[in-house]
Amino acid sequence: LLVAVFKELQDLSSLNDLLNVLQSLLLPFAVLP
Known part of the structure; x- marks a missing residue:
């Protein structure tokens, strides 16, 4: 989910x-649970 958000923001x-x-x-x- 975070990756998708970061990809959108990177645009x-x-x-x-x-x-x-x-x-x-x-x-x-x-890294933390």
Whole structure:
């Protein structure tokens, strides 16, 4: 689900930098159960 959301947002290149920040913040949570 997150992958689909990220792919949609990546289409909006203007949010690319914001995506990098969000991914960095979400990755640790994705590892946790």
